Amino acid sequence: MSALPLAFLSPWMLLALLALPALWLLLRVTPPRPRKVDFPPLRLLLDVVAKRETPVSTPWWLLLLRLAIAALVIFALAKPIWNLSEGATGSGPLLVVIDNGFGAAPDWSERLAAAEAAITTAGDGDRPVALAATADQPRDLGLSTASKALDRLRVLQPEPFTPDRASILPAIRKLLESAAGAEALWISDGLENGGGRAFAEGLKAALGDHRLVVRVDPTSSARGLAAAENQPAAMTAKALRAEASGPEPITVRASDLRGRPLGEAQARFETGAREAVASFDMPVELRNDVARLEVVGAKSAGAVQVLDQRSKRRSVGLVTGATSDVAQPLLSPTYYVARALKPFADVREARGQGPNQAVEAFIAEKLPAIVLADVGALTPETHDALAAWVRNGGVLIRFAGPRLAAAPEDDLSPVRLRQGGRILGGALAWETPQPLASFSPNGPFAPLAVPKDVTVSRQVLAEPDADLPDRVWATLGDGTPLVTGVREGKGLSALFHVTADTRWSNLPLSGAFVDMLRRIVDLAGSNPPARTESAANAPQPAQAAAMLSPTRTLDGFGAFRNPPPTARPAPAEGRPAATADNPPGFYGPLDAGVALNALAPDAVLARVDLSGLDVGTAPLAVSEPTSVAPWLLTLATIAAIADSLAVFILGGGMALLGRRRATTAGLLFAGGIGLAFALSAPAFAQTPPKDTFDERFALEATLSTRLAYVVTGDFEVDRLSKAGLEGLSQTLGERTALEPGAPMAVDPAKDELSFFPLLYWPVVDGQPTPTPATLARIDAYMKQGGAILFDTRDALTATPGAQNETLKRLLAGLDVPALEKAPPDHVLTKAFYLLNDFPGRYADSPLWVEALPPAEDGEERPARAGDGVSPVMITGADLAAAWAVGADGMPLLPTSGDERQREMAYRVGVNIVMYTLTGNYKADQVHVPALLERLGQ
Numbered sequence: 001m002s003a004l005p006l007a008f009l010s011p012w013m014l015l016a017l018l019a020l021p022a023l024w025l026l027l028r029v030t031p032p033r034p035r036k037v038d039f040p041p042l043r044l045l046l047d048v049v050a051k052r053e054t055p056v057s058t059p060w061w062l063l064l065l066r067l068a069i070a071a072l073v074i075f076a077l078a079k080p081i082w083n084l085s086e087g088a089t090g091s092g093p094l095l096v097v098i099d100n101g102f103g104a105a106p107d108w109s110e111r112l113a114a115a116e117a118a119i120t121t122a123g124d125g126d127r128p129v130a131l132a133a134t135a136d137q138p139r140d141l142g143l144s145t146a147s148k149a150l151d152r153l154r155v156l157q158p159e160p161f162t163p164d165r166a167s168i169l170p171a172i173r174k175l176l177e178s179a180a181g182a183e184a185l186w187i188s189d190g191l192e193n194g195g196g197r198a199f200a201e202g203l204k205a206a207l208g209d210h211r212l213v214v215r216v217d218p219t220s221s222a223r224g225l226a227a228a229e230n231q232p233a234a235m236t237a238k239a240l241r242a243e244a245s246g247p248e249p250i251t252v253r254a255s256d257l258r259g260r261p262l263g264e265a266q267a268r269f270e271t272g273a274r275e276a277v278a279s280f281d282m283p284v285e286l287r288n289d290v291a292r293l294e295v296v297g298a299k300s301a302g303a304v305q306v307l308d309q310r311s312k313r314r315s316v317g318l319v320t321g322a323t324s325d326v327a328q329p330l331l332s333p334t335y336y337v338a339r340a341l342k343p344f345a346d347v348r349e350a351r352g353q354g355p356n357q358a359v360e361a362f363i364a365e366k367l368p369a370i371v372l373a374d375v376g377a378l379t380p381e382t383h384d385a386l387a388a389w390v391r392n393g394g395v396l397i398r399f400a401g402p403r404l405a406a407a408p409e410d411d412l413s414p415v416r417l418r419q420g421g422r423i424l425g426g427a428l429a430w431e432t433p434q435p436l437a438s439f440s441p442n443g444p445f446a447p448l449a450v451p452k453d454v455t456v457s458r459q460v461l462a463e464p465d466a467d468l469p470d471r472v473w474a475t476l477g478d479g480t481p482l483v484t485g486v487r488e489g490k491g492l493s494a495l496f497h498v499t500a501d502t503r504w505s506n507l508p509l510s511g512a513f514v515d516m517l518r519r520i521v522d523l524a525g526s527n528p529p530a531r532t533e534s535a536a537n538a539p540q541p542a543q544a545a546a547m548l549s550p551t552r553t554l555d556g557f558g559a560f561r562n563p564p565p566t567a568r569p570a571p572a573e574g575r576p577a578a579t580a581d582n583p584p585g586f587y588g589p590l591d592a593g594v595a596l597n598a599l600a601p602d603a604v605l606a607r608v609d610l611s612g613l614d615v616g617t618a619p620l621a622v623s624e625p626t627s628v629a630p631w632l633l634t635l636a637t638i639a640a641i642a643d644s645l646a647v648f649i650l651g652g653g654m655a656l657l658g659r660r661r662a663t664t665a666g667l668l669f670a671g672g673i674g675l676a677f678a679l680s681a682p683a684f685a686q687t688p689p690k691d692t693f694d695e696r697f698a699l700e701a702t703l704s705t706r707l708a709y710v711v712t713g714d715f716e717v718d719r720l721s722k723a724g725l726e727g728l729s730q731t732l733g734e735r736t737a738l739e740p741g742a743p744m745a746v747d748p749a750k751d752e753l754s755f756f757p758l759l760y761w762p763v764v765d766g767q768p769t770p771t772p773a774t775l776a777r778i779d780a781y782m783k784q785g786g787a788i789l790f791d792t793r794d795a796l797t798a799t800p801g802a803q804n805e806t807l808k809r810l811l812a813g814l815d816v817p818a819l820e821k822a823p824p825d826h827v828l829t830k831a832f833y834l835l836n837d838f839p840g841r842y843a844d845s846p847l848w849v850e851a852l853p854p855a856e857d858g859e860e861r862p863a864r865a866g867d868g869v870s871p872v873m874i875t876g877a878d879l880a881a882a883w884a885v886g887a888d889g890m891p892l893l894p895t896s897g898d899e900r901q902r903e904m905a906y907r908v909g910v911n912i913v914m915y916t917l918t919g920n921y922k923a924d925q926v927h928v929p930a931l932l933e934r935l936g937q
Contacts, residue, residue, distance in 0.1 A: 013078040020067055062646050065639055072636035080628040081121065092181030093130065093143055094122045095172065097203070100135045100156055101163035102302040102598050103189035103222045103605075105556045108158050111187050118185050119149050130175055134163035134194070137580060141175040158556025160301030160598050161578040165199035173206045182207070186214045188608060191222055191242055196608030204613060214615050223250065223298040227601040228305040230313045232342060235280040235287045237305055239267040239295065242605040244274050251296040252278035256289045257590060264296070274605065284346055288312040294558060301584055301598045302605075304558040308586065308595035314524055316341050317362035318349045320373040320500075321403045333373035333399065333500040336508035340517050345369070356382040363389050368524035370394065373500040374401025377410070387412060391489030395524040397517070398493070399500035400460040414471050414486035414493050416463035433457045434476040436507070443473035443485065444519040447572075451512040456482060458504035459497045474516075482507075483516070494520050548572050548593055553585030560585070570596055577603065701755035704741035707913070708756040709880070711745045712764045718745065721762055723892055724880025728909040731883075735910060736832065738917070749774040753781040758916045760880060763792045763807050775813040782814070782871035787916045795842035795876040796896070807874070816872050820851040831914040833907040840877025840905045842896050847908075848874040869919050873912065883909055 098104075098115050115131075122129050123146025130141050131149045133156055176182055184207055188196065200214065224240035239250055248269040254262045263286070267278035280287065290311075295303035318334045338347045348367070350358030355375045359382050362370050370386075375398070378386065390396050390412075398404065398413060409416060433455035439445035462468055462481050473494070474483040485494035498505040507513050548570055550563035566580070570587045577600040578584040584598045700706075707729060709721035725743035732738045746753060748770060753759065759781075770778065782788065790811075792804045822828050822838065826849065829835045838847040850870035882905035884892040895901045 011078055013074060016074040016077075017071065020070060024063065024067060059650075062643065062650075065643055065646070069636050069639045069643065072632045072639065076629040076632035076636065079124065080632070081124070082626045082628050091125065091127065092183060093128045093179040094118065095130045095132065095141075095175065095179070095182055095184040096149070096187070097132045097134065097168075097172070097184060098153075098156070098187040099163060099165075099189040099191075100133045100158050100556070101189060101191075101194060102158060102160050102300045102556055102558075103162075103191040103193065105158035105300040105302075105558070106222070106298060108556075111189075112153065112156075114187050115153055115185075116150060119146050119153065122146055123150075128179075130179070132168055132172060134165045134168060134199075135159040135161065135580070136168075138167045138171055141171045143175070143179060158300075159580065160554045160556050160558070160583050161580060162194045162302075162598070164580075165194050165196070166202070169199065169202045169206070172203065176206045184213070188214050189222070190607055192606040192608045193603075197610065197613075200608070200610055200613055200615060204615060214610060222302065222605055223295045223300065224302040224599050224603065224605050225252065225293055225295055225305045226597070226599040226603045228293050228307055228311065230284075230287055230290075230307075230311045230344075232313070232346065233281075235282065235290060237267075237278050237293050238601075239269070239276045239278055240599070240603070240605045241269060241274050242607045244272045245269075247271050250276070250278075252280075253294055253296050254280055254282075254290045255292045255294075257291040259292075262286055262290055284313050284315070288314075299557050301554045301556055301558045301578075304554060304584070305597050305599075306554070306584065306586060306595040308593055309522060310594070313344065313346055314368045314521055315346045315348060315365075316369040316371060316521060317358070317365075317367045318347060318371050318373065319355050319358045319362070319375055320350075321355055321375040321401070333401065334371070335501065336513070337371055337373060337399070337500045337517070340508070340514045341371075341521070343514065344518050345521055359386055363394075368393070368395060369397065369521050371397045371399070371500075373399045374403045376403035376407030378412075383410060383412065387488075390491040390493055393490035393524070395491055395521060396493045397520055398495045400495070400497050400504070401499045405460050412493060413495050414484045415468055415481070415495070416465065418461040418463050434478050434480070436474060436482060436512075437477045437479075438475050440473050440475070442470075443483075444523060445473055445483070445516055448512060448515050448519070451510050454505070454507050454510050454512065456498055456505040456507070458499075462497070485520075492520075492523055548588030550583070551586045551588065551590060551593060553583045554598070570594065697751065698755065700741075701744060701752070705738060705917075706741045706756060707743045708746045708753075708759050709743060710759060710761040711747050712762055712767055714764050717762050717764055720884050720892070721745075721760060721880045723884035723886065725760060725883065727883040727885035727891075728906070728913070730885070730889075731906045732910060732913060736914065738913070748778050753777065753786060754784060757787065758913060759786065759788045761788055761790050762880065763790055763804060763810065765806055767806055767810070769809055770813070772813065779814050785869065787869050787871055787873065789873045789875070789879070789912065791840075791879055792874070792876040793841075793878040793881070795840075795845035795878065798876055804876075811872075814872075817870075818851040819848045819872065819874065821846040822849045823852070826852075827919075828911055828915050831911040831918065833911055835904070835907060835911060837904075838875060838877065838908045839882075839897070839901050840875065840879035840895075840908065841881040841893060842877050843901060845875055845877035847877075848872075869916055877905070877908075879905060879909060882906075 096115055096118055098111060104111055119129050119131070127146070128143035129146050129149040130143050131152055132141055135158075176184075184203060186200070186203060190196075222242045225237055226240060227236075227238040229236050235254070237252060239252065241248070250267050250269070251264055252267055253264050256262055263280050263282050265278040265280045267276040269276045278293075280290075291307055293305040293307070318338060320333045334349060338349065341347050348362070348365075350361070353361065355372070356379050359370065359372075359378065363385055370389075386396065396412065405417065434457075435452070436450060436454040436456070438450060439448060456476055459476075459480065459482070462484060467486075468481070468484075471484045471486045472481040473485050474481070476482050481497060483494065483496050485492055496507075498507060500508065502508055550567040550570070552560050553563045553567060555561045563585070564583065567583055568581045570582045572588065572594055578596050578598050582596055584596050586595055587593050701708075707725045709718070709725055711718055712721075722743060722745065729740040729743060732740055744756075746756070746759065778788070790807055792798070792807055794804060798804065824836070828838075828847065828849065837843070838845070850872065881893045882891075882895055882902055886892050891902060895905070
C-alpha cells in the first residue's frame, strides 16, 4: 500500500484504526477532580453533610490527544517508509533486471545501489524477488527471498561485451507466467546496443497490465572507442558517444603492453555529433609499440581498443633490377607492389642505388621486410648479409622476371628454379593463360578466398624435388606453383613466380594481391615453434589451425585480467566483436596473436528510445528509503507524557506540590521529553565504541617487513629469540634484496599477527596452553597465509621418535596439516641457498613441513598449489641461538660444531624467510623443463 512518496510495508496494521471509536467511548469518563476543603472548624461543620457527587466528562482536547497517541502507534506498527524506491511499491513478486554489459561499468556503483534499494524495500514488505542480469548466460529464473537476491547482486560485475538482452526474454516470460501480479524494474544502461527497445517491448508484453519501471540516468552518456588504425601519417581511433549533445572534448591515451603511456590525443565532439576522431602524430616506431588505446576516465571495456600485430606498420624496402622505373613509373616493377603495401606498411624505395647498395642499406636500417623485384645475382658479400638477415627474422619477398630466371642458382629462393625455364613461347607456350586454382591449407594464404579472375601467362618454373609440395603456398590450374615460401631460421623467404608488374600476370591488379602481401609481411618477427618433418608433411585441420586461445582479456571496467574459465578460443582471422565466449583481449602469443575488442570497427552508440511505450521511467540515482516509524513513536511518547501531565494537573497535583515542587515537575517534564527523543528517535549516526586497536603497534609492524617471535615469559629464552631474529635480519639485509626492520615481540592472545609473514615460536617446558580464543587467532593466521616456526630446542636431549609433550599440547587445538620431514626436493632446499640439511645451534635435527601431495608413478613430486608455504614448520635445532648476536655483532652462544655450522644456520634462516615471502616459485622454475616438454607434445 503506498501514497507516494509514503508507503506502508505492513498496511494490514491500519485496520486497527477501526477501533478508535470504541476507544473514544472508553476515554470519555474521568474521575472527578478532588475538591479543596478549608480547615476552619465552622466551615468544616457546614460541609459535614455529604452531597451527591457525579463524575465529569473528559475534556475534548485530552480525548483527542489520547486518540492521537493510539493512531500514532497504529501508524508506526504499519511500518511507513518515506521515499520508497520506484518499482518496489506493489505487493506482488518483484523482478529486477539489471544491465551488466560494458555500458553499465562507468556508473556501476549507482546501479548496484538502485537495485539494492529496490530489493531491500521489497524484502521489508515480504515480497519474493527474482534477479536477472542481461549479460549473463541464459538460465531459468526463480523467485527467492530478498536476502538471497542481494547475495547474488553483490557478486555481479560488469561484463566486457554488449549484452544480448533478447536471450533472457524466454526465461523472463516463463517466470512471469507463474508469478501472478509481478512487477518489473529494469535498471538499464541507457544504450540501444543489444536491442534495448525490443527488450523493453518484450518485457512489457510479458508483464501484461502490470507495472514496468525503467531506471536510467538521463545525464550520463556512454563513451566508446572503435576502428583504431595505424595509417601512414598517424594512428587514428574513432571515439563514440551515445547522445548527440553539445561540444565535448575527450582525451585518448596510448600505452604499450606493459602499461607505459606512449602519448595522448584529443578528440572533440562537435554539437550534435556522436563520433569524433583522435589522431596520434607519433613516429611509426612508437606507433608500432601501441597495444592499448583508451578514453581517459571512461572505465569501460567499450572505451578500450587493444591492438595486435596487424595494427603495426612495418617498414618495407623495395629493390628493383630494372633501369627505367623512374622515367616510366607505370611500367616500374615496384609500382604495383608499392601501392599494394602502402595501406598497411611504410614503403621505402631505393632510388639512385644499385641492388647491392640498396639491400645493404636496408639491412643496416634493420627493416623487417625487403622486396626484390626481378633482382638476379648479388655480390657474395651482399648475398651472405641478406641470408644472415633472413635467418635473424627478416622477411624476403622476391618476384620473378628475366633477370631472376637467368641468374645462377642461389639459396635465397625457397625452391630450386629451372634455369631457362621461363615460359616465353615456343613448344612450352601455354595455349590459354592458367588461372589461380588454390591456396595451400598450411600456407599463410589459407584463410583467403581464391580469386576467380587471376590468370598467369608466363612464370618461372620450380625444379621438382621432395621438398617442393611443402613449400608451395599458391598453385595454378595445371598444378605448377605460383607462390612458394620456406622458413629460414627466425625469418622466411617467399617467391612469386611471376613479375611484380602486369607483364606475366594480372595478379598485381587483383585485390587478392594486397591481402597476400599483407599476410606475408605480417609474418615478420613471428617465429612459430618448429615441427618435425613428419608433422610438417601431415595435413593439418584448417579449423584447429585457425583458433587461438585467450592470453590476456579485459574485464567490464577495461582493466586487463587473466582469461575467465568460460573463455573459448577465437578465430585467428577477422576482427569480430567480443562476446561472452570470446571476451575482448589478446588471443594467442602476444607477438603473433590477434586482438578482439568490445566494439567492432563499424559500431555506433545510441540511447535507447522508450517513447510510445507504457512504462514508467525514473532517474538512476536513488536515495535511501527512510523509516518513519521511529518519528511516529517519538511523537506518541511525547503525547503520552503530555497526557500524564494533563491528568496530573486536572487531578490537583499542582496545588499539592507547591511552587518548588512545580519547578521540579517542570524539570522532570523536560527531562522526560529529552529521554523520549533519545530512546525513540532514529539513530542516524552512532558513535562507535572506543577503539582498542593499537595503532602504534600496527605502524611499527607495517612500515617495514619485520620478523616476530612469540613471548614465552622466560626472560632468557625471549632474550635469545630477539637477538637471534636481529642477527637473521642483519644477514637478510646484507645478502638479499630484503631490508627487514627490527624484530618484534608478539603475544598471540592480544596482538595482531597478520602483519608478520613468519613467527618464531620457541617451545618452553611448562608453557601454558593457549585459550580457545587465542587458538582461533593462531589458526586464522595460518589459514590466511602466515607461517609459524616452532623450535623445541631439544635436538641433543630428545629421544629419537618421541614427541615433545609441550609442543603436542600447544598444537592440540590447531588445525595442523599432515607433516613430513622436508624432502631433498622441497623448495626450502633451494629458496635462496642450496641446502642438504637444516642445522641450527644443534645439527642433525630434521625440519618438519606440511606434506606435499603424492606424485604419480614415474613423475617427480608436483609443485604445490597456491603460494605453497607450509603454515607450520617444526625443528629442534635451536635456530635462534645460532643466529643470536650481541650489540657488538658477535655471536652470543657457540654451536655444537664449527663456525661452518653457524654459517649454514644463517643460510637455513635465509631460506626459510625467502620461502615464506615467495612461496613455491622455485618449484615452478625447477619444473620448467618438464613443462616445456609437455607443451612441445
